[in-house]
Amino acid sequence: MSATSDRLTDDSTESIQRQSSDKCTKSGDTFIHLVSNLVEDNHVMTINDSQINMLSRFEKTNEMLVNCNALAVIRFESANRDLKRYTQQLVDLQKDLDSVFHRIKFLKLKLTQQYSQAFKDCGNVFNPFNEEEEEINEDLKDLSIN
Template structure:
């Protein structure tokens, strides 16, 4: 029997392919498959662990959120009681409350900073070491400070009534 054209073509194609190369490719693919399966298993374990931790953290977060909300309600109640008591005391003892200087604090001002900005900003310098006995900080001049407020425009050590500073005549006449 004489080989057919298709048989000759197939045999030549098979002779072009090296079986060792094919086996090496198959082995490499099996190794990659094993690695991918291990990686997939590790990622599944990581996702499961992350899910459990997320639930735990979510529960803790909700608990802490509830605690903060309760604390805010309690603080609101306490401050409301303080304002009520302050009002009652102001009605009972108006002369004592008129002598007390109160700073104008807005009730709903969340951005209120009770510490006034100073004219000199102190900083610790890098020259100071932990072994140094000199612990005094250096002072930045007011002209170099970004938060410098010009206090030369008014007298802040003078008495004030309702947010208005008094002159020497008003102080002598009004507060005696």
């Protein structure tokens, strides 16, 4: 008996569920039908066409932005390489100039030691160390003004 009562309970539960889903489907269909009657078909088609048009425009814009981004990456890499190369050149030039200035300073010292009498005689007219100090001071003043 219990097996029969279980079957009856299962059958009744299934029939209630079917009736309720049929009612939901019917009420859902009714709702959709009522809403579709409120909106005219030509308005829906106009909205759909406008959305398709906007989608194609967005896709074209997106493609152009992707191309622009790719070009920007290529130019950035090129500019970055150039910047590194120019920076290295400037560092090398600075080293070379420092070397030249040190050589000049060494030569001035050597000449001063070898020809000290000549430098003493010309001391009032030309003193390489005083002139060099004046140039450095003028350069520092120019830098501080700018």
